[in-house]
Amino acid sequence: MVKMSLDPVQVKELNVSPSPNGDSRASWEEEEAEEEEEDRLGIATKTKPVTGRRARKVEGGVFFPKPENAVTVAVSSRVLFRTELEQRVFEQKGVEEYLRYQIEHENEPFAPGPAFPFVKALETVNARLRELYPQSEELFDIVLVTYNHAHVGIRLINTINHHNLFIERFCMTGGSSPIGYLKAWQTNLYLSADADKVREALAEGIAAATMFMTEKLTEVSESQLRVAFDGDAVLFSDESERIFKAHGLDKFFQHEQDNEDTLLDHGPLKGFLEALGKLQKKFYAKGQRLDCPIRTYLVTARSAASSGIRALKTLRAWGLEIDEALFLAGAPKGPMLEKIRPHIYFDDQMFHVEGAAEMGTVAAHVPYGVAQKHNQPQKPGARK
Amino acid sequence: MVSTVQNTDVKQKDADRALVVAVTTRAVFDAAAGDVYGMGVAFPLLQSLQKVNERLLEKNPAESLLFDVVLIATDSQQQSSRIISSTSHYGLEVGRFCFSSREDLVETLVVNNVQLFLSTDRDEALQVSQKGVLSALLGRQEAPSESLRVMLCGDAIVRPDCDPVPASRGAAQSFSARLGEMRGRFGVSGSPLSIVLVTSSGGSKSCGVALQTLRSRGLSVDEAYCLAGAPRGPILSLLRPHFLLGDGVIDLED
DSSP states (O other): OEEEEOOOOOOOOOOOOOOTTTTOOOHHHHHHHHHHHHHHHTOSOOOOOOTTOOOOOOOSSOSSOOTTTSEEEEEOHHHHEEOHHHHHHHHHHOHHHHHHHHHHTTTSOOEEOTTHHHHHHHHHHHHHHHHHOTTOOOSEEEEEEEOSOGGGHHHHHHHHHHTTOOOOEEEEOTTSOSHHHHHHTTEEEEEESOHHHHHHHHHTTOOEEEEOOOSOOOOOOSSOEEEEEOTBTTTBOSHHHHHHHHHOHHHHHHHHHHTTTSOOOBOTTHHHHHHHHHHHHHHHTTTOSTTOSEEEEEEESSOTTTHHHHHHHHHHHTTOOOSEEEEOTTOOSHHHHHHHOOSEEEESOHHHHHHHHHTTOOEEEOOOSTHHHHOOOSSOOOOO | OOEEEEOTTSOOOOTTTSEEEEEEHHHHEEOOSSSSOEEOTTHHHHHHHHHHHHHHHHHOTTOOOOEEEEEEEOOTTSOHHHHHHHHHHHTOOOOEEEEOOSTTHHHHHHHTTOSEEEESOHHHHHHHHHTTOOEEEBOOOSSOOSSEEEEEEHHHHHOGGGOSOGGGHHHHHHHHHHHHHHHTTSOSSSOSEEEEEEEOSSOHHHHHHHHHHHHHTTOOOSEEEEOTTSOSHHHHHHHOOSEEESSSSOOTTO
16 A cells, blocks of 8 residues: 655736635625614524524635535535434425424534535535635635425524525425436535435436445545545546456556557546646645645545556646645555545445544445445445 | 406305405416417416315315405407307306406406416506506416415515505505415415515514514514525526415516
């Protein structure tokens, strides 16, 4: 197992131009500023008080970026929060009872789910971005996309307020497929507990992954967002994995060596890595490379000496930087991930996802490529 | 001159309890050659209203809270006899026909106790709502949908003083209360009537206030979308409402 840091690519002096909006605020921004003002004076809104609600600090900067400018991350309610109890009510007693239960417990906020630390880290990055670029809309925009019924809406909103999350946009589709809405929001990443929805999103060209609740959760950084990716069938296509599965390890190595200078084709999460890189460059441009609140990792079973080279060359050709590339040459990923402590780790194989979870890493499954036919989950798959 | 003709093919609704919805004949029928008019933009809407009535009566044959559809013709180009015969041809559940003129439109609506006026003409709808009658533009429906989809704009609910048409605000509130009563007759799934809430500006807290306000008026919402300033167009084209309430009169193609 070899750990290699890529040499920082020379960053061209970036001319950071002011955002397309310039200095004038859109009319909807004015309205929101007014609303906050009313809120401070305690006039307009009369939501029921929820225990433990803390006042949200209002700072300068853009709070409602246009979807096309922002990096939109859509999360479902079941990965953002823990809803196992309510799920059981739904499964055992049906939808009417489930909704009645939700309404009854409206003032009890849900506990954080597997995507919660990741979302909190996105907000930390946003705070730093707003400090440096107060006019820019190039921020993370977190949207709650759930096919929950709007009856659960008040409880979800109360929970968002309770945890001081900055989630201002949502879709509660009341049972119909959320996929159309993902496209309408120009979603860059979709996280859900439902593998079918995730597959649908992937088929539409949207980066997506299934998340699972783990009992063990290692502590993650509160100041730096860390995102780790598997290589094949996540950042890259599954073409090499196909060779390996069909013809074995030796043929795989031979193939990679023969094709060292041919770029790998892109995988479903390449676009998301690209979006992260774009935001990273904004920090570098302000001299904050060492202090950058975003860090990315490649954690691959490829080996540095041979098959890893093709991966690195491909990344470089794509103009994508990755902060740390870890070539495990087949060694288990769990221990390495435990050292890195990413907020999220993307892998196409359930075997690795479970291995990571066992060691307390939040891992998300990307159901893409040839591995789906060969690797079935060891434990029962995600419930609906 | 205004004349009202009752449709004898259809059982008349209870005048006190029914939800009277008026639609212009221009929206329902397309000019076509021959004795029978072609189907217009409002056809899917009428079919959905009809389906709601059927399901309500299935549950309770003595139900009096039903949609009562009135067709309003202000266009002298459309002949009254063809309107009536076309209605019969398609088996539309229309209670009454009103043959009026543009000048007498508002009076016709008031006299007939119309609680909601639907049109494809923006100016017409705006003019009516400014006189205190709740009015909305019809949405474009490419295919018949499973249920009647009513969209409510939450922004006017949260901040009524920003309501562009304050005159019809009272009418809007009482209509939504009756609609809520109707919606309450059905369960969560498989309802022939869906209530969709959209808030365009303001964050999730505003939407929460809208949900609670509507609930306190007796209207439970099925789907909720909080846009917080994101462009409305892409979401609206997915939601496919039959009509939109509570935003003055906006163009659904926006």
